[in-house]
Amino acid sequence: MSDIKVEGFKASEILSRLGTAFEGFTDTERKAQIKKTSGIFELRITNGSKQEAVWTIDMKEKGTVYKGPAQSKPGVVLLMSDDTFAQLADGKLDGQKAFMTGKLKTKGNAMLATKLTSILETAKGKAKL
Numbered sequence: 052m053s054d055i056k057v058e059g060f061k062a063s064e065i066l067s068r069l070g071t072a073f074e075g076f077t078d079t080e081r082k083a084q085i086k087k088t089s090g091i092f093e094l095r096i097t098n099g100s101k102q103e104a105v106w107t108i109d110m111k112e113k114g115t116v117y118k119g120p121a122q123s124k125p126g127v128v129l130l131m132s133d134d135t136f137a138q139l140a141d142g143k144l145d146g147q148k149a150f151m152t153g154k155l156k157t158k159g160n161a162m163l164a165t166k167l168t169s170i171l172e173t174a175k176g177k178a179k180l
Contacts, residue, residue: 070116
């Protein structure tokens, strides 16, 4: 999954491992995760140098992670810092707390955003993030 890595972003490595975990899913696991989530997440992440990178987690159609904006209309666009995403992925920061404190901003279906933690946890267990 090196094609989704972007130099200077912690999120890059995390999302690469997430993509590898998704690739390791059986068809049954992938379909179950898609059915459970049913959404497309566009992640707009800014690093310490104020550079922005965009990734998409498609858990509506394909069950994949890729670099770049969503190819289909995203259910939610999440805007956050690289550090915030790393803390969310590690379970050190709660998504709702990040949202309430302004560390995480959303455009679109904010309720869908609550499912991101579940995706990260599922893949974390599968990939040993």
